[in-house]
Amino acid sequence: MWEKISDYCLDVSKYFLTAVFVASLMVDLGEMRWLLYAISGVLATIFFCAGLFFISKSKDEKERKYKTTRKYNNKNRRT
DSSP: HHHHHHHHHHHHHHHHHHHHHHHHHHOOOOHHHHHHHHHHHHHHEEEEEEHHHHHHHHHHHHHHHHHHHHHOOGGGGGO
């Protein structure tokens, strides 16, 4: 589940940067240009950091799950 959320956050951060870049190419943004750049940059950074956080959380969850299944798996034990 955390992998899907991390992918979503990373995609949204890319969309914010792409949307502002394409909009600035198509339309003259005027004096609002720097405000839009700042807001989209901050939002992209927030979503990017959230995506990285969820990636690390999913890795920790996988490691914990692997350790518990390995611990209680009796098929690998020598007799």
